[in-house]
Amino acid sequence: xxxxxxxxxxxxxxxxxxxxxxxxxxxxxxxxxxxxxxxxxxxxxxxxxxxxxxxxxxxxxxxxxxxxxxxxxxxx
Numbered sequence: 436x437x438x439x440x441x442x443x444x445x446x447x448x449x450x451x452x453x454x455x456x457x458x459x460x461x462x463x464x465x466x467x468x469x470x471x472x473x474x475x476x477x478x479x480x481x482x483x484x485x486x487x488x489x490x491x492x493x494x495x496x497x498x499x500x501x502x503x504x505x506x507x508x509x510x511x
Contacts, residue, residue, distance in 0.1 A: 450511060457506035465503050 450456045464470055471477040 455511055456509040458509055459504045459506045462504035469503075 447456060464473055468477065468483060
């Protein structure tokens with residue numbers, strides 16, 4: 436249902452050492468985990484992969500996680 440998806444704007448702070456700031460232009464829902472979350476087929480609070488630093492938090496809907504995206508570099 437389209438009422439489950441929305442675009443939210445968020446103010447970001449300056450990048451920390453070793454980080455860069457990018458502006459996402461387009462993004463896709465992956466056919467794996469993100470689609471399961473969108474469909475409500477993954478239990479709230481599931482830890483996806485504790486061996487990957489980017490996935491150590493509880494994954495639940497709505498989420499701002501996304502890796503299938505194209506972005507424009509903004510600053511260091």
